[in-house]
Amino acid sequence: MCASLVFAAVMGASVYVLIGQPVMAPGWLRDRIETRAGEALGAASLRFDALDLVVEDSTKPRVRMTNVQVLNDAGVEIVGFSEMRIGLSLADLVQGAFRPTEIGITGVFAKLRREIDGSVILSGGLDLGAPSQQADTFAKLIEGIDDLVSIPGLSALTQADVQALTLEVEDVRSARAWTVDGGRMRLTREGDMLRVTSDLALLSGGQGVATLEASYESSVGASAATFGVLVNDVDAGDIAVLAPAFEWLDVVRAPISGAVRGVFGVDGTLAPINVALNIGEGVIQPTDATRPVPFRSARSYFSYDPEGTVLLFDELSVDSAWITAQIDGQAVLGIDARGGLDDLVGQFRASSLRANPDDLYPEPIEMEAAQMDFRLRLDPFRLDIGEALFQDEGQDLIARGALLADPGGWSYEVDAQMAGMAPERLLELWPDRYAPKARKWVLDNLLEGQMRDLALALRDTPDSEVVAYTSFAYEDAKVRYLKTLPPVEKARGSASLLDGRFVVSVDQGHVTAPQGGRIDVSGSSFIIPDVRAREGVPAVVRLATDGTVTAGLSLLDLPPLNVMERAGLSPSIADGRIAAEGTLAFAMKKGLTPKDVQYDASGTARDVLSTALIEGRRVAADRLQVVASQSGVAVSGPGTLDGVPFDVTWAQPLGQGPQPSTVRGSIELSERTIDAFDLGLPAGLVTGRGSGDIEIALPAGEGVPSFVLSTNLRGVRLSSPPLGWSKPAATPASLSLSGALGEAPRVDRLVLDAPGLQAEGSITATPGVGLERASFSSVRVGNWMNGPVELVGQGRGAPPAVVVRGGTLDLREADFGGSGSGTGGQQGGGPLSLTLDRLQITDTIALDGMSGQFNMSGGLDGTFTARVNGGTPIRGQVLPQGGRSAIRITSSDAGGVAASARILKQARGGTLDLTLLPVGAAGFDGTLSVKETRIQDAPAIAALLNALSVVGLIEQMGGSGIHFQDVSASFRLTPSTMTLTQASATGPSMGLSMDGVYDVAGGQLNMQGVISPLFLINGIGSIFTRRGEGLIGFNYTLRGPAADPRVQVNPLSALTPGLFREIFRTPPPDLPQVEGETPAPVVPEAFAPADPGPSDAERRRQERQQRIDER
Incomplete structure (x- = not known):
């Protein structure tokens, strides 16, 4: 006790003497301080090089140490300081107690390391790799301050300052490291309240220097605490590593200033923290390979609930050329097994939105509001938008997508829909x-x-x-x-x-x-x-x-x-x-x-x-x-x-x-085709239905279309009753047409090749009238007609006029006026103007230079003139009969006609009236009437007279000829024969009758008859005989060639009156049957001969009888 009082008195006197003067402490004081520091530090010990004692006033003595080391029990340095100042209580010091009231440390070197699992290690001293303090979390490490100030030796400590702190910070999880240089820390204690503050300059390798201010306040020995952090121009990545709640900032490359406020509860758990961040100009760039997305500034106010791992954003605003928005919302943190951020799932809302990414628009696009659900992953970076809803002009734009930072750069996918716009x-x-x-x-x-x-x-x-x-x-x-x-x-x-x-x-x-x-x-x-x-x-x-x-x-x-x-x-x-x-x-x-x-x-x-x-x-x-x-x-x-x-x-x-254009194809060929083109061809000419190949050339601009048509005429029936020709519908034929269409159609060339008919020509028509003219340069009908033909229109509905201007016509094969081979065609036709080179009537009789005018309304009907076989002229008349033509021929030179017809070459003069009525398909029944004719040098008659030795008659025949007043005959002509059923010739000199057959083809005669000399007298008995025979007559026969017949006369027949003369001759020949023959034809009324009056002989006889009567 006395020693203590002595120590106190000595110390008190010393302090009084040393006020304001630094004095090197004596050795015993160094030992005493080391001992007391060791007692205070427990297992650790304190070492230093020099110790000075300073008394600034009478109540505040201080101890200054240099090169201070805190060693563990193994002698390894835990931490070292370049200088340490300790403030002591004078009262405690006087009483011999070493209890610092203030501590000041300068030149501290330390290392803080966070492991992957989140535990922290604080190291100091010469070996910064050796841990001196370790805790599960940074919060637990801070709690160690409570333990430090609870040491009895530090029970009087009210303030501790650290100056010139150099701290190496390493975060193994993020592979980042920082250096804090010139840092300052202060610990103050008022009663049980403990407060720690610090301000640091953070060096992270950038060009600028970031600062950090932190505060921590709690009751000594209690777990409850409050803390706060202020940062200025800290790199976003440096903040991102602080805690999972900040890891989303790892994609931001920009300086951040802001504050963090938080509380630890009485149980030591972290209560929700509040954060305010102001982000300077920078970019969003998850990796170096991704293109940076720039922004001018950003601001965020959010809180983080560690228990629920929820971030609640009161504001997240961005000001960027790409996007400007003010956002609020929340996000839930997914924490992985290491305590790091696995993902961030949240919902954001924006009350306004202006966007112009990468200067896509001349002016930013504004939208009224937006909200979205998202999920963010950082390693590798992937932002998934589950659904984003943008409100724009009353419409909702719904989007989803993803944004990824691939090794080569950005990848993204976006799907969006909008109901209307x-x-x-x-x-x-x-x-x-x-x-x-x-x-x-x-x-x-x-x-x-x-x-x-x-x-x-x-x-x-x-x-x-x-x-x-x-x-x-x-x-x-x-x-x-x-x-x-x-x-x-x-x-x-x-x-x-x-x-x-x-x-x-x-x-x-x-x-x-x-x-x-x-x-x-x-x-x-x-x-x-x-x-x-x-x-x-x-x-x-x-x-x-x-x-x-x-x-x-x-x-x-x-x-x-x-x-x-x-x-x-x-x-x-x-x-x-x-x-x-x-x-x-x-x-x-x-x-x-x-x-x-x-x-x-x-x-x-x-x-x-x-x-x-x-x-x-x-x-x-x-x-x-x-x-x-x-x-x-x-x-x-x-x-x-x-x-x-x-x-x-x-x-x-x-x-x-x-x-020009063309029309090609097929067209129907029928009667309505003729009507439609207004060709005006005769009704009934075309019936049935077929088709033809047609080509129409339509000119460009003005002009008339032209056409070409060709057909085989199958299905088309052609019929020309006036020609007696038809083509059945099933029979093929060839028809080709070429011409022009238009208001007035025309056929420039027509070529028809059909069984029984060939024609070539042209057709013109008149608008509204029909046929104007059909000109055929060549028409061949069967074997009976060959020549040029024209059809001339007579007005709508009227049959055309037919004009024949040459050629030949054979009545042996003709079927004028008929129904076209018997097929029932319609009758009717128009006028026919006929000029023929030749009209063949029989094998030996033809009319040359024939010219006539006919009407074909009911068949061939008209008159004509011609020359028989090119010789004697005749006049004729033709009428339709039985499907063919009936013919009447008259002439004023009967002899010439007979001669030209090669019947009687030696006949002279007289009048002729010959009627030919058609029989069957090719025959004629004829009648002949000749008046006042003479026969000269007729071989057959001369031979007959010579056989009778009638010298006068022979001489008469050789002279002026034998005169016959009346010659008549009835016969049948077929293409091969002429059958004479009755013939007579009477005159003053003789009478002659004849019947028989003339083979036209072979020129052979087979005739019989009676010759009656002096018929003027002998003829008185003719009332009992055949016409041309007298009471006395000679039977004869003519057989053989017509040019030189064999004559036989029966002289005994002259002794037999004419009534019994038939016993010396055979009956007249029967008429040959003709194909298609019908009952005997009737002579048309038009052919009835006019009354010729009495012959010259009859007139003379009547005159003689009249004179006798008068006498």
Whole structure:
């Protein structure tokens, strides 16, 4: 006790003496301080080089140590200081107690290391790698201060300062390290309240220096505490490593200033912390390979609940050229097994949003509000947007997607949908440089309407180009697909853009054509195959149209197509409706010309009617196929031309200027064809129905269409009753026509080759009248007619007049007036003007130079003149009878006729009346009447007279000839024989009767008869005999060649009166049967001969009788 008092008195006196003067402490004091420090530090010990004692005033002595070391029990340095100042209580010191009240440390070197598991190690001394203090968490490490100040030796400590702190900080988890230089720390204690503050300068390898201020306050021995941290210009990455709640800042490269406030509860658990961050200009860049996203500034106010691992953002605002927004929301932290951040799942809301990423827009895009659900992963970086909802002009834009930081750079995928949008807004949201060709098309061509069901999909990776898909539907719109063509009105459809291919489809809509009304274009589309192409981007319009033919053609006539103008046709060339599909291909450039547009279209036209395609003709069709391209237009299918069915193809080439067009195909050949073309051919000439191949050439501009037609005439029956000719429908024939159509059609060349009829000629018609003239240079009918023929129109409904100007006609084969080979054709015909080189009547009789005028209304009926076999002239009359022609021939030179006909070459003079009535198919029954004729030097008669030795008659025949007052005959002519049933010749000198057969083909006679000399007297008995025979007569026969017959006379027959003369001769020959023979023909009344009056002999006899009576 006394020693203590002595020590106190000595110390007190010493302090008084040493006030204001630093004095090196004596050795015993050094030992005493080391001992007391060791007692205070427990297992540790204190070492130092020098010890000075300073008493600044009478109550505050201080101890200053240099090169201070705190060693563990192994003698290893725990921590060292360059200088340490200890403030002591004078009262304690006087009493011999060493209890510091203040401690000041300068020049501290330490290392703080956080392991992967989150535990922290504090190291100091010469070996900073050797741990001197370790705790599970940084908070636990701070709690060690309580243990330190609870040491009895430090019970009087009220303040401790650390100056010139150099601290190496290493975070193993993030592989980051920092150096704190010139740091300061202060610990103060007021009663049980302990407060720690610090301010540090943080060196992390950057150009700037960041500062950090921290505070910690708690009751000594208690777990409850409050803390706060203020940072200024600290790199975001340095903050991100503090705790999982800050790890999301690891993608930010910018300085951050801010504050963190938090509380530890009484149980030592961390209560929610509050954070305020002001982020300076910087970028978002998860990796060095990713392109930085710049921003000017950002601000965040949030709190973190460690228990729920929830971040609650009261504000997260960003000011950037890319995006400016004020956001609030929350996020839940996913903590991995190491205590690090695995992911961040949250929901954000933005009350305003302005965006212009990468300067996509001239001005930032503003949206009213936004919210999104997201998940953020940092290693590797991936931001998944589960759903983002943006409110824009009353519409909701819903999006989802992901943003990834791949080794090569950014990758992203975005899917977005929107219910509706105005076209103007779409263009505002559509960046100029994203598919600019498609955007320009929408700008220029989507003129009105509303958009709905918008969709967007984007995919991008560092190794590939952007894959983009955009689509939207539109309605009540006006869409233009080519600037020179009318837009689609009331349009409803959709548009899409995928991998550079832009397609606009029209589900419903119409265009209004310059003529013809509306065209339904539902089903059409516009396509840009590759919007990434450069100048002259090709575009395709796929058209599906349904409208009037006029409307469709007027649309094709607009620039740059000018189809109808180039064809020289009017769009109103036809009426009807057409449904077509086609493609237009052109380059998207100004000043398109027809050659710049490639098109190909096909369709079906219905109910087509045209009176302009073929001038003056009505073309109609129920259904036609239409094909069009830049090289031409083709229309094909069945229809009618003026009511005549056809199946043709109309081809209109397109080129520079109007081009002629052609019609090729088949057309019906029937009676209505003749009527339709107003050819005026005889009724009944054409019946049945066939077809022909036709080609019509339609000139460009003014001109008359020309045509060529050919056919085999199968199914067509041709019949000409006046010619007695017909062609059955099943029989083939050849007919070719060429000519011109129009108001007055004509056939320039007609060639017909049919069984029994060949003709070649031309036909002209008169509008409204019908046939004008059909001229045939050659007409061959069977074997009986060959010559030129003209048919001359007589007016509508009237049979044409027939003009024959030469050639030959054979009545042996003719069937005039008949029904055409017995087929029942109609009767009727017009006038016939006939001029023939030759009219063959029999094998030996022909009429040359025949000229006549006939009427064919009921067959051949008329009169004619001719020369028999080119010799004696005759007059004739022809009448129809039995399907053939009956003929009457008269002449004033009967002898000449007989001679020319090679019947009696030696006959002279007289009158002739010959009637030929047709029998069957090729025969004639004839009657002959000759008056007042003479016969000279007739070999047959001369031989007969010579046989009778009638010298006077022989001499008479050799002189002036034997005179016959009356000659008559009845006979039948066939192509091979003449059968004489009765013939007589009477005159003053003799009478002659004859019957028999003359073989025309062989020139053989087989005749018999009676010759009666002196018939003037002998004829008195003719009342008992045949005509031409007298009471006394000689039977004779003529057989053999007609030029030199064998004559036989029976002289005994002269002794037999004429009544019994038949016993010396055979009966007259029977008429040969003729094919098709009917009952005996009746002589037409017109052929009845006029009463010729009495002959000269009869007149003389009457005169003699009159004189006798008078006497």
